[in-house]
Each structure stands twice: as structure tokens, then as C-alpha cells.
Amino acid sequence: MTDRPGGAGDVPPRTDTDAIAAWRRRQPAGGTKSRRFPWSDVVTTVAAFVLALLLGALLMIVSDTEVRGKFAYFFARPSDALVASGQKVGGAYAALIKGAVGGYGPITETTAQAAPLICAGLGVGLAFRAGLFNIGAQGQAIWGAVLAAYVGFTWHLPPGIHLLVAIVAGLLGGGIWGAIVGWLKARAGAHEVIVTIMMNYIAAGLLAYLLTTTAFQRPGRTDPISPIVDWNATFPRLEGGQLHLGFLLALLAAGAVWWILDRSTIGFAIRAVGANPHASATAGMSVSRTTVITMTLAGALAGLAGVQAALGPTASGVPVPLSAGIVGSVGFDAITVALLGRSKPLGTVLAGLLFGALHAGGLAMQSIAQTPLTLTTVLQALIVLFVAAPALVHRILPFVKARRARSATTVGKGGLA
Numbered sequence: 526m527t528d529r530p531g532g533a534g535d536v537p538p539r540t541d542t543d544a545i546a547a548w549r550r551r552q553p554a555g556g557t558k559s560r561r562f563p564w565s566d567v568v569t570t571v572a573a574f575v576l577a578l579l580l581g582a583l584l585m586i587v588s589d590t591e592v593r594g595k596f597a598y599f600f601a602r603p604s605d606a607l608v609a610s611g612q613k614v615g616g617a618y619a620a621l622i623k624g625a626v627g628g629y630g631p632i633t634e635t636t637a638q639a640a641p642l643i644c645a646g647l648g649v650g651l652a653f654r655a656g657l658f659n660i661g662a663q664g665q666a667i668w669g670a671v672l673a674a675y676v677g678f679t680w681h682l683p684p685g686i687h688l689l690v691a692i693v694a695g696l697l698g699g700g701i702w703g704a705i706v707g708w709l710k711a712r713a714g715a716h717e718v719i720v721t722i723m724m725n726y727i728a729a730g731l732l733a734y735l736l737t738t739t740a741f742q743r744p745g746r747t748d749p750i751s752p753i754v755d756w757n758a759t760f761p762r763l764e765g766g767q768l769h770l771g772f773l774l775a776l777l778a779a780g781a782v783w784w785i786l787d788r789s790t791i792g793f794a795i796r797a798v799g800a801n802p803h804a805s806a807t808a809g810m811s812v813s814r815t816t817v818i819t820m821t822l823a824g825a826l827a828g829l830a831g832v833q834a835a836l837g838p839t840a841s842g843v844p845v846p847l848s849a850g851i852v853g854s855v856g857f858d859a860i861t862v863a864l865l866g867r868s869k870p871l872g873t874v875l876a877g878l879l880f881g882a883l884h885a886g887g888l889a890m891q892s893i894a895q896t897p898l899t900l901t902t903v904l905q906a907l908i909v910l911f912v913a914a915p916a917l918v919h920r921i922l923p924f925v926k927a928r929r930a931r932s933a934t935t936v937g938k939g940g941l942a
Contacts, residue, residue, distance in 0.1 A: 651782055651795070663725045673695030677754030
């Protein structure tokens with residue numbers, strides 16, 4: 526490749542970080558291309574939500590025996606079926622909204638549910654931007670929870686310092702677990718999807734083993750459960766709700782990822798490698814180094830999700846002890862959050878809040894409207910399905926204007942933009 530100085534479309538010379546920074550400084554003030562607000566993406570996303578809610582409503586009607594029975598005489602008295610269907614769907618969605626944002630308590634519960642999803646989603650999305658499929662956020666979150674909890678219930682440090690050390694330990698646990706994948710990918714050519722899936726099993730198995738050792742077992746008990754984390758090492762929260770420091774950390778993490786991707790040299794390399802690793806290598810960037818750094822950062826972000834699970838307070842104010850299911854399925858849910866957020870920090874935050882609201886409102890929908898809790902999982906899947914397949918939305922709703930763009934599932938979407 527030839528370096529054409531002064532042009533907006535030239536490529537970096539065959540050197541590393543200093544040359545990349547110099548190349549970026551030569552670009553026009555407005556960037557390589559003008560950025561416009563993606564209205565078509567917004568319309569498509571809204572249409573995807575509408576379709577998901579409509580299909581969810583249809584599932585509610587079909588799964589309810591009483592409502593379904595009224596359709597047996599629909600042509601004789603259609604009002605009975607329509608009224609019953611409206612009451613069922615309206616009551617369920619009203620309960621979902623009330624349980625998610627119906628007051629201070631539900632809103633803070635939404636933030637508590639969203640915090641780990643945002644952190645893990647950022648880890649998956651950051652890897653996507655580098656062209657990597659990080660399916661190992663689950664294992665990285667497990668190690669983040671293990672080390673954070675261990676520091677929390679083993680070390681006895683002053684307030685403030687104890688929490689900080691526990692958070693750093695969790696970040697290191699997830700970062701190292703992710704770095705192993707990046708190193709195997711860079712040095713041995715191992716496929717990151719296979720490696721991360723296997724690393725998930727290893728992490729879960731090691732956690733199960735550790736809970737049988739005296740170092741992690743609660744004194745006087747033989748079941749696989751750890752001691753309670755010292756209150757010094759737990760996230761402080763506001764009275765009357767579940768809003769705690771972990772949600773602020775999730776927002777700070779999103780801001781840090783935005784700065785890394787859009788304002789730093791390593792972020793430029795991540796986006797360049799995600800757009801075209803061969804061209805990046807030809808331009809002088811180290812694809813192997815970028816891969817290791819990306820997976821380390823992604824693992825640290827997923828580890829922060831494990832920290833949220835280990836140090837975050839529950840409704841009773843007591844943190845959850847370390848156990849086999851400490852992180853739940855946050856690592857796998859993070860994949861859908863990253864896809865829905867299009868691997869962008871702001872989109873990931875909004876997607877995490879949406880899924881947090883669905884989790885928080887699902888219990889209210891179950892108790893108030895007698896709707897299965899699993900329906901919220903179905904809604905999440907439908908939303909991701911339609912958002913990840915905009916062509917399907919345009920086919921079902923032809924009045925939604927299509928835009929010739931890459932799919933939301935395309936890793937590294939945005940390239941050098």
C-alpha cells in the first residue's frame with residue numbers, strides 16, 4: 526500500500542502506534558466522513574420492538590385456556606374474545622411496565638438487573654468490534670466473581686480500600702481468563718469461539734471444585750457455599766431501593782469503552798483489525814497484539830459483571846454468597862445485549878436497561894397477570910431476532926424504509942468510523 530499524504534482516504538504507513546496517531550492527525554477536522562444520525566436504524570429497531578410485542582401478545586392469547594376458549598364462538602359473539610384478549614394482553618404488559626419502571630423501587634431494581642448485563646455486554650461488544658466472537662463472557666464473569674468474593678470474605682481491610690481491592694481482583698480474574706483466549710488465538714491460531722466455550726466449562730468446573738475446599742467453604746458447613754462477603758467490600762446502595770454503586774461503575778465502564786474505541790490509538794487498531802485484519806497487518810499494525818489486548822479488556826469487562834454479582838446487595842441488603850450459580854446466565858445474556866446494542870457503548874447501555882427492565886418486570890407480570898415468567902425470555906429472543914435481521918422487518922413491514930447497511934450482527938460494525 527502507498528501512503529498518500531494529505532488525503533482523507535489514505536491509509537496509515539507501515540509503522541505502529543506513533544504512525545497511526547500521526548495519520549489520524551492528518552485527517553480533516555470532520556473525520557473521514559460525515560456522520561448522520563441513523564434514523565433508519567432507529568425506525569427499524571422500533572419496528573422490531575412492535576413486532577416482538579405483537580407476537581408476545583399472540584403467545585399470551587394462545588397459551589391462556591380461558592381466553593382461547595372464547596374464540597370457539599368468535600363469530601357468534603366476537604366481543605367476548607376481543608375483550609378477553611385485550612384484558613389479558615393489556616394487564617400483562619401493564620404489570621410488566623409497573624414492575625420495571627412503576628416507581629422508585631422498580632426503577633432501582635431495573636438498574637440492579639441491568640448493571641451486570643451492561644458490563645458483560647460491553648465485553649462481548651468490544652470483542653465484536655475487533656472481529657472476535659467472545660462467547661466466554663460467562664467464564665470470565667465466573668472468575669471475576671470468584672476473586673472478588675474471595676477478597677471480600679477472606680481479607681479484612683479498611684472500608685473503601687477493601688471494596689477497591691475486591692473490584693480490582695475481579696477485573697484481574699476476568700482479564701486473565703480473557704487474555705488466555707487472546708493469546709491462544711494470536712499465537713496458536715485457535716478459534717476463539719471453541720476456546721471460549723471450553724473455557725466456560727473449565728471455569729464452572731473449577732468454581733464447583735473450589736467450593737469443596739476449606740478456603741472457599743463456610744465454616745461449619747459441608748455444602749458448596751462460601752462465607753458472606755464483609756460489608757466493607759459490598760457496593761453501597763441508596764435506602765429504599767436497589768440502586769447501588771455497581772450501576773455507576775457500569776456507566777463508567779461504558780464511557781471508558783467509548784473513549785478507548787473513539788479516542789485512543791489502541792481503539793483505532795481494534796476497529797481497523799475488526800474491519801480488515803489483513804489490511805491492518807499490511808499497514809503495520811500488530812494483529813496478534815491487538816487480539817490479546819482486546820480479549821484482555823473484554824474479559825475484564827465481563828469480570829466486572831461477576832463483581833456485580835458477588836458484591837452487589839440483595840433486597841435484604843446481604844450479598845449473595847459464592848455458589849455454583851452466582852452469575853446466573855449473564856455471560857450468555859450479554860451476547861444478546863451486545864447484538865441489540867449493535868456493539869456500541871451507548872446501545873449496550875440501553876439494551877442492558879431494556880433487558881434489566883424485562884427481568885425486573887417479569888416477576889410482576891407473573892404475579893399480577895398470571896403470565897409465565899418465561900414469556901419475558903421469549904420477548905427478549907424475539908426482539909433480538911428482529912433487530913438482528915432488519916431485512917425480515919422490512920419484509921414484514923414494507924412501509925419501513927430499508928437502508929443498504931450491514932446487519933447488526935456484523936462484527937466490527939462501524940469499522941473505522
